[in-house]
Amino acid sequence: MTTFNRRSRPLGLLALTTLALTLAACDKPNNAGNAGTNGDTTATTDTSGSTGANNSSVLVVQESSDIPTLDPGTSYDTASGQVVENIYETLVTYEGNSLTELKPLLATEWQISDDGKTYRFTLRDGVKFHSGNAFQCADAEYTFRRNLVTNTSESGNWFLAESLLGTGSNANDDPSITWEKISNAVKCDGETLVFNLPKADPAFLAKLAYAGQSIVDSEHAKEIGEWDGTEATWKEAVGKDLTNSPLSQNPSGTGAYRFVSKDATTFRAEAFDDYWGEKAKIQNVLIQVVPEQAARQQAFLRGDADLIETGGRPIIEEQLRGKPGVAIVDNLPDTSAFGIAMNQDIKNPEVLGSGKLDGQGIPANFFSDADVRRGFVAAFDVPTYIQQVQGGKGEPRNFLLPDTFPGYNPDLEPPQFDLDAAREAFQKAWGGQVWEKGFVLNATYRAGSVAAQTGMELLKKNVESLNPKFKVNLQPKQWSEILENADQGREAMVMTGWAPDYADPDNFVYTFYSSEGFYHPRVGFTDPQIDAWVNEARTTNDTDRRNELYTQIAERAKEQAYYILMPSNPGIIAYRDNLQGISEDTFNPMIAFRTGTLWKNLSKS
Numbered sequence: 368m369t370t371f372n373r374r375s376r377p378l379g380l381l382a383l384t385t386l387a388l389t390l391a392a393c394d395k396p397n398n399a400g401n402a403g404t405n406g407d408t409t410a411t412t413d414t415s416g417s418t419g420a421n422n423s424s425v426l427v428v429q430e431s432s433d434i435p436t437l438d439p440g441t442s443y444d445t446a447s448g449q450v451v452e453n454i455y456e457t458l459v460t461y462e463g464n465s466l467t468e469l470k471p472l473l474a475t476e477w478q479i480s481d482d483g484k485t486y487r488f489t490l491r492d493g494v495k496f497h498s499g500n501a502f503q504c505a506d507a508e509y510t511f512r513r514n515l516v517t518n519t520s521e522s523g524n525w526f527l528a529e530s531l532l533g534t535g536s537n538a539n540d541d542p543s544i545t546w547e548k549i550s551n552a553v554k555c556d557g558e559t560l561v562f563n564l565p566k567a568d569p570a571f572l573a574k575l576a577y578a579g580q581s582i583v584d585s586e587h588a589k590e591i592g593e594w595d596g597t598e599a600t601w602k603e604a605v606g607k608d609l610t611n612s613p614l615s616q617n618p619s620g621t622g623a624y625r626f627v628s629k630d631a632t633t634f635r636a637e638a639f640d641d642y643w644g645e646k647a648k649i650q651n652v653l654i655q656v657v658p659e660q661a662a663r664q665q666a667f668l669r670g671d672a673d674l675i676e677t678g679g680r681p682i683i684e685e686q687l688r689g690k691p692g693v694a695i696v697d698n699l700p701d702t703s704a705f706g707i708a709m710n711q712d713i714k715n716p717e718v719l720g721s722g723k724l725d726g727q728g729i730p731a732n733f734f735s736d737a738d739v740r741r742g743f744v745a746a747f748d749v750p751t752y753i754q755q756v757q758g759g760k761g762e763p764r765n766f767l768l769p770d771t772f773p774g775y776n777p778d779l780e781p782p783q784f785d786l787d788a789a790r791e792a793f794q795k796a797w798g799g800q801v802w803e804k805g806f807v808l809n810a811t812y813r814a815g816s817v818a819a820q821t822g823m824e825l826l827k828k829n830v831e832s833l834n835p836k837f838k839v840n841l842q843p844k845q846w847s848e849i850l851e852n853a854d855q856g857r858e859a860m861v862m863t864g865w866a867p868d869y870a871d872p873d874n875f876v877y878t879f880y881s882s883e884g885f886y887h888p889r890v891g892f893t894d895p896q897i898d899a900w901v902n903e904a905r906t907t908n909d910t911d912r913r914n915e916l917y918t919q920i921a922e923r924a925k926e927q928a929y930y931i932l933m934p935s936n937p938g939i940i941a942y943r944d945n946l947q948g949i950s951e952d953t954f955n956p957m958i959a960f961r962t963g964t965l966w967k968n969l970s971k972s
Contacts (some may be wrong), residue, residue, distance in 0.1 A: 805836020
């Protein structure tokens with residue numbers, strides 16, 4: 368994961384590419400720009416003849432927007448990620464379709480110290496980069512040090528820095544970060560890569576499976592003008608924007624595909640002849656930028672594109688399912704979490720009306736009363752939302768954590784749609800003043816998102832039905848404006864969500880519920896008990912204890928009604944039926960946004 372592609376953090380966090388009619392991206396709009404080409408125009412891709420479904424040597428993918436970067440050190444969007452994960456490789460990756468089992472990739476094995484703070488990785492021999500350089504420990508050392516040094520909010524390196532330096536910041540924002548800390552955090556012991564963590568992090572291995580932590584060719588990078596990796600120059604590279612870096616324009620990875628060229632409309636890659644593993648079955652890959660959905664759909668139905676950005680379930684169900692040459696895989700695991708944030712500390716007088724509980728507005732701390740929040744939660748009709756927006760697919764959730772993730776307790780009942788309970792809560796709120804005087808609430812949803820609009824309209828209808836003095840005004844806004852306002856605590860109520868950077872519950876729970884998490888400005892609450900549980904769960908390797916803690920957090924968050932929870936939304940993909948390798952059994956939502964498996968595992972008949 369529209370094509371608002373920033374996967375999540377400030378988005379600094381991994382932002383989900385939402386399907387066009389789904390809620391919204393997890394959290395930064397796609398700052399699409401040309402990464403340029405590497406000057407190699409000798410593409411072997413045959414674009415003069417048949418492509419797509421009629422050419423077994425070419426995989427054609429059509430997207431609505433460009434690929435922002437090819438530099439793993441800053442790739443934090445799905446458009447970039449789906450390329451990076453195929454031309455680069457990480458130390459570890461996911462086993463099959465599992466979200467919990469990891470297997471070696473560029474590493475062959477690893478050992479973890481008893482205290483959980485030291486990791487030693489044995490690296491794979493006989494691996495070549497696309498440049499022809501041999502993969503060595505020095506490349507991995509350089510990669511992770513470069514990620515810690517540059518570490519901007521436009522990358523996923525914040526969570527690497529949290530693990531290795533104890534802070535998600537870079538040295539410009541946190542003066543405690545020194546070269547000594549960075550160089551001690553990751554180093555080579557001969558050809559063994561060693562990580563030294565300040566404290567145990569049970570999510571660390573999962574973080575290393577993230578495509579943004581792919582290993583770069585250090586010798587090649589230095590030759591083309593990247594940071595030289597030394598103490599003498601590291602300060603100059605702190606926080607450096609890598610979006611259009613030399614490495615983005617001329618990448619060299621170890622993946623099964625090598626970069627050929629990129630311009631404003633087309634990305635090209637070809638199978639790497641010297642790949643260390645099983646060779647790719649499809650020789651060439653084209654990613655074409657086709658902004659118009661109708662044009663993408665027509666190309667797909669003609670067989671000129673094998674995979675496209677479809678626009679989500681409604682489009683697939685109504686316009687693609689059952690058409691000749693089209694195959695569908697449905698009920699795929701949902702690894703995102705969406706909710707409606709109720710801000711307890713609204714920092715924007717413009718949305719407050721009178722700013723008082725006088726029937727003409729709301730005070731800035733309106734949602735600090737738990738009974739106000741309980742009223743809104745009970746007034747949200749999840750079953751109707753599932754039917755109207757998701758075609759009957761999905762289930763109510765009890766927590767802002769995907770039910771496909773470890774740590775989610777399915778035995779905990781989700782909040783119920785109950786207008787009588789909502790009425791009772793509103794009657795108690797603010798000592799009865801809410802019910803007596805009423806309110807005017809100005810809420811926001813993302814312009815163009817049918818799902819977000821429908822959800823907010825359902826909520827408005829039900830809340831206003833309880834009391835004629837209740838008024839909910841809905842205002843569509845551009846996603847970029849919502850993000851900017853929400854990051855500053857200036858939205859009263861907004862629907863938004865999160866997609867995972869790594870398959871560990873901490874990526875959601877810390878983000879949504881911690882007073883230090885990314886969502887804190889959007890909800891404005893601090894719960895010391897939840898903070899204590901979150902912090903304990905972040906530092907224990909005891910799986911049973913972690914699950915117990917996450918259940919406790921979920922129970923308290925439900926009782927306090929901190930969010931209106933959106934239901935799960937199973938995934939669906941459409942592809943040309945002569946494309947093999949896509950199935951429920953092979954689909955891993957942490958790999959390959961468009962297919963759930965890497966390009967090298969696909970073939971065409």
